[in-house]
Amino acid sequence: MLDLNNPEIQFAIQAVRMASILVKTIQAEMVSPAIAKQDRSPVTVADFAAQALVGHLLEAHFPEDPVIGEEDSAILRSDPPTLERVTHFIRSFVPQTDPEAVCRWIDHGSVDSAPRYWTLDPIDGTKGFLRGDQYAVALALVHNGVVQMGVLGCPNLTLQGMEGLLTVAARGQGAWILPIDGPAYPKPIRVSPQHDPAQARLLRSFEAKHTNVSKIDLFAEALGAQALPVRMDSQAKYTILAAGEGEIYLRLLSESQPDYHEKIWDQAAGAIIVEEAGGRVTDLDGKPLDFNQGRTLSRNRGICATNGVLHEEALHALQAIHA
Numbered sequence: 001m002l003d004l005n006n007p008e009i010q011f012a013i014q015a016v017r018m019a020s021i022l023v024k025t026i027q028a029e030m031v032s033p034a035i036a037k038q039d040r041s042p043v044t045v046a047d048f049a050a051q052a053l054v055g056h057l058l059e060a061h062f063p064e065d066p067v068i069g070e071e072d073s074a075i076l077r078s079d080p081p082t083l084e085r086v087t088h089f090i091r092s093f094v095p096q097t098d099p100e101a102v103c104r105w106i107d108h109g110s111v112d113s114a115p116r117y118w119t120l121d122p123i124d125g126t127k128g129f130l131r132g133d134q135y136a137v138a139l140a141l142v143h144n145g146v147v148q149m150g151v152l153g154c155p156n157l158t159l160q161g162m163e164g165l166l167t168v169a170a171r172g173q174g175a176w177i178l179p180i181d182g183p184a185y186p187k188p189i190r191v192s193p194q195h196d197p198a199q200a201r202l203l204r205s206f207e208a209k210h211t212n213v214s215k216i217d218l219f220a221e222a223l224g225a226q227a228l229p230v231r232m233d234s235q236a237k238y239t240i241l242a243a244g245e246g247e248i249y250l251r252l253l254s255e256s257q258p259d260y261h262e263k264i265w266d267q268a269a270g271a272i273i274v275e276e277a278g279g280r281v282t283d284l285d286g287k288p289l290d291f292n293q294g295r296t297l298s299r300n301r302g303i304c305a306t307n308g309v310l311h312e313e314a315l316h317a318l319q320a321i322h323a
Helices: 007-028 045-061 080-090 099-106 126-131 213-223 236-242 268-276 311-320
Strands: 067-069 116-124 136-143 146-159 162-170 175-179 187-189 202-204 248-251 280-282 303-306
Touching: 007 045, 007 080, 007 116, 007 136, 007 146, 007 162, 045 067, 045 080, 045 099, 045 116, 080 099, 116 126, 116 268, 136 268, 146 236, 146 268, 162 236, 162 268, 175 268, 202 213, 202 236, 213 248, 213 311, 236 248, 236 268, 236 303, 248 311, 268 280, 268 303, 280 311, 303 311
Parallel strands: 067 116, 202 248
Antiparallel strands: 116 136, 136 146, 146 162, 162 175, 175 187, 248 303, 280 303
């Protein structure tokens, strides 16, 4: 059972719920033009606002815990109009907010690693967010290199009769879903029992920046998968996998970025959710994900997440295509 009296679990659920409501509000008001960061990935007012809100909550509840997040305040400090817009939205939750506080919260405990830390992707799947499709607010707690708990907020995802939901997992306590917009008792979720590779549904992204689309096609052929894929942005795919609505999710290395290493905030929350739902998550070589190497999974290559029973067959198919 999920221990709802645990302070870290209480905090993570509340933080992701509030951040999800915040970004959905910003999305509804259509005030999310993209800004280009140095790596050219889009970032919106909602990204900064969500990270600032979580940083504020951490400062209040776990002030000694740093957060390793996707954003930092440098770009905002050089763009006063955007900083003011972020501040405006944070004031709906923290009325006395000023721009300097917003920057401080975004950079809360800014470090590259620590024995205990939270890792946050304020909006995973920003392009999906901008299109009005799927995205996720992802928060996880890591202790001594092991993910202890994770929460995904998926405001646009519908599952088991819930429109907009949180997925929660804690080490040894299973994986659960509950609605974003109000208190309700969590419902347990489990991965699919599907063991026939031909019936395996691959969870595939709309975006192809960090993966190799052609090799995913080759992988499906090597595995013998015939089922239609499920296409979706963001770590919402981890929720779908954990809930038994798909069987395999891959992050293959892109030919344009062969040395790319996954960011910890892109995988931590989703990985523990799948594992606690009975699935398995490794890199493409079958190695456990190592969250003890700073901001990236520098000792891992890509991601292979499955319902568990198909994992070894998935790894064999990856070897067959030299992924």
